[in-house]
Every structure is written in structure tokens, then in C-alpha cells.
Amino acid sequence: xxxxxxxxxxxxxxxxxxxxxxxxxxxxxxxxxxxxxxxxxxxxxxxxxxxxxxxxxxxxxxxxxxxxxxxxxxxxxxxxxxxxxxxxxxxxxxxxxxxxxxxxxxxxxxxxxxxxxxxx
Numbered sequence: 001x002x003x004x005x006x007x008x009x010x011x012x013x014x015x016x017x018x019x020x021x022x023x024x025x026x027x028x029x030x031x032x033x034x035x036x037x038x039x040x041x042x043x044x045x046x047x048x049x050x051x052x053x054x055x056x057x058x059x060x061x062x063x064x065x066x067x068x069x070x071x072x073x074x075x076x077x078x079x080x081x082x083x084x085x086x087x088x089x090x091x092x093x094x095x096x097x098x099x100x101x102x103x104x105x106x107x108x109x110x111x112x113x114x115x116x117x118x119x120x
Contacts, residue, residue, distance in 0.1 A: 015059045020044060020052045022084075024073070028062060029081040032074035 056062040062073050
């Protein structure tokens with residue numbers, strides 16, 4: 001029996017559910033990078049980065065190529081970069097609406113410090 005599409009989507013988003021993986025995908029959005037360049041930007045242990053890259057590679061989200069002693073990673077397709085941009089835009093909208101709500105709360109007149117009926 002085939003796996004339902006919604007389940008496959010959920011697994012895809014679980015794969016993205018790690019800050020290092022998201023950072024790697026953002027960095028690769030500008031083009032392929034060698035592991036050493038990713039290490040410099042992500043600032044984690046090489047073994048940890050290797051594990052996160054393996055998860056992304058197994059999921060088919062990134063590809064890797066080896067040339068000599070250098071391994072370069074790239075996004076598997078342009079849709080991955082589009083997804084990262086869409087997520088950024090969506091989050092910016094959410095934060096903007098929260099900021100507007102916060103501004104409204106700040107602009108409200110402050111309530112009387114004494115509850116009604118307790119006046120001296």
C-alpha cells in the first residue's frame with residue numbers, strides 16, 4: 001500500500017526540522033559549497049555537519065560531488081531555494097503582524113491600577 005502524500009510531506013518537513021539543516025540549505029541557496037566552506041559558516045563540529053548533510057542527502061534534498069579530496073554540496077533543485085525564500089517571507093509576515101499587535105498594545109491607554117469598587 002502506498003504511503004499517503006500527507007505522510008510523505010510530514011516526513012519531508014521533519015527532515016527540515018533542524019536548525020543546522022536549515023542553515024545549510026540557506027547557504028547552498030547561493031550555489032554549491034565545499035564542506036570546509038559550510039563548516040566555516042555553520043560553526044559546528046565536522047562530524048555533526050557530516051551527519052546533518054547525510055540526512056539531507058538521503059532525503060534527496062541536497063546532492064554531493066567529490067573532486068579530489070573536496071566534497072561539494074548543492075541543492076537538489078531550485079525548488080529547495082524557493083521553499084527557503086517562501087519560509088522566510090511567511091515568517092516575516094507573521095513577525096510583522098505580531099509587531100503590529102504589540103504596537104497596538106503599547107498604544108492602548110493604561111488601565112486604572114485599582115479595580116472598580118475598591119476606591120478608597
